Each structure stands twice: as structure tokens, then as C-alpha cells.
Amino acid sequence: MSTAAAPTPAGDEARALCERQLQARGVHLEEIAAIVVRLQRPYIPNLGPEEALESVEAVLSKREVCNALLTGIALDTLAEQGALPEPLQSTLLHDDPLYGIDEILALSVVNIYGSIGFTNFGYLDKVKPGVVGRVDRRGHASGRCNTFLDDLIAAVAAAAAARIAHAHRDTR
Numbered sequence: 001m002s003t004a005a006a007p008t009p010a011g012d013e014a015r016a017l018c019e020r021q022l023q024a025r026g027v028h029l030e031e032i033a034a035i036v037v038r039l040q041r042p043y044i045p046n047l048g049p050e051e052a053l054e055s056v057e058a059v060l061s062k063r064e065v066c067n068a069l070l071t072g073i074a075l076d077t078l079a080e081q082g083a084l085p086e087p088l089q090s091t092l093l094h095d096d097p098l099y100g101i102d103e104i105l106a107l108s109v110v111n112i113y114g115s116i117g118f119t120n121f122g123y124l125d126k127v128k129p130g131v132v133g134r135v136d137r138r139g140h141a142s143g144r145c146n147t148f149l150d151d152l153i154a155a156v157a158a159a160a161a162a163r164i165a166h167a168h169r170d171t172r
Contacts, residue, residue: 007063014066015057021073025149026138031131032056035157038129039120040164047164055160059112065156068108072148079145095139095147102148106155113162120158125151132157 009017019029036052059065078084079092091099103125110117128136132154139146 008067008070010063010066011061014063015060018060018066018069021069022153025073025076025135025146027131027135027149027153029053029056029060032153032157032160035124035130035132035154036160036164039123039157039161043165044168051164052160055163056156058163059109059156059159062112065109065112065159068105068155069152072102072105072152076139076145076148079147080143092147093145095136095145099147102151105148106151109152109155110158110162112159113166116165117155117158117162120161121155124154124158128154 008014022029030049030053033049033052033056036055037047037049040047040052060069075084075092079089082089084092090096095102106121106125107118110121124132127133128150132150135146135153136150138144139150
């Protein structure tokens with residue numbers, strides 16, 4: 001007899017689960033919020049880190065975002081443990097630029113607050129500011145695998161920035 005799996009949580013429970021997973025990988029929500037401020041401050045000069053952090057937390061409270069983040073981190077972790085079949089194991093450990101599935105998973109996050117998230121993500125994936133670049137470099141240099149993590153961090157920042165852009169436009 002099989003039992004039904006518990007669904008991924010939503011709301012505050014999802015945010016807390018995602019935050020724990022990110023912290024275990026050395027990523028703090030304030031670092032993601034700093035990227036959000038960097039993206040939106042040219043358009044919203046009085047944007048502060050508190051509002052950006054609130055937006056990051058709101059994005060992480062969405063079940064589909066939590067699912068994407070948990071999946072990506074699990075795949076990175078399994079690659080670090082050598083637990084994936086070849087050629088996937090080598091592809092993830094070397095962050096093969098033609099793999100693309102890491103970006104596809106991230107794209108499931110970027111549009112939750114509209115298509116502006118897509119353009120934000122493209123910029124962040126190319127420039128790799130702040131924690132996105134640090135995680136990407138650490139994954140290449142340390143034997144850790146962050147193939148999915150850097151893109152998912154960029155996706156969360158992109159979606160959080162889009163959320164703020166829409167909220168401020170609606171209040172102007």
C-alpha cells in the first residue's frame with residue numbers, strides 16, 4: 001500500500017524551507033535582495049533593501065518557485081555526491097554551457113510576475129552580479145556543483161524585481 005506524498009508547502013512554510021536550503025548552500029536572502037535593489041533602483045530611486053527582501057520572500061513563498069529551487073538544489077547535490085548517471089553526472093559537474101536545462105528550470109520562475117522577469121533574468125544570467133557570480137565561480141573552482149543554483153538565484157531576483165516594478169507602476 002502506498003501513501004500519498006506530502007505536497008510541497010506554500011506561503012511562509014515554503015519560504016522558510018527555501019531559505020534553509022539556500023543557507024545550507026551559503027546563500028542569504030539579503031544577497032538576493034541586493035541584486036533586486038541594483039536592478040530596480042534606476043527606476044525607483046527610493047527603493048530600500050527592506051522592500052527588496054520582502055519581494056524576495058514573496059517570490060519564495062510560491063509553491064512553484066519552491067519546487068524549482070528544491071529540484072535544482074537536489075540535482076546539484078546529487079552531482080556533488082557522484083550519484084547521477086553519465087553523461088548527466090559530468091554535464092552537471094562541468095556546468096556544460098550547452099546543457100540549458102538549468103536555465104529552463106530557472107525560466108519556470110522568472111515569469112511569475114510578468115515578462116519583465118524574463119528580461120531581468122537574461123541580464124542577470126549574462127552579468128552574474130553579486131551572489132549569482134560568487135555561487136557560479138565557487139561551483140567551478142571548488143568541486144561543488146552549482147549548475148542549477150546560480151540560475152535559480154538569478155531567477156528569484158528577476159521575479160522579485162518584476163514584482164516590485166509592477167507594484168510601483170500600479171501605485172504611481
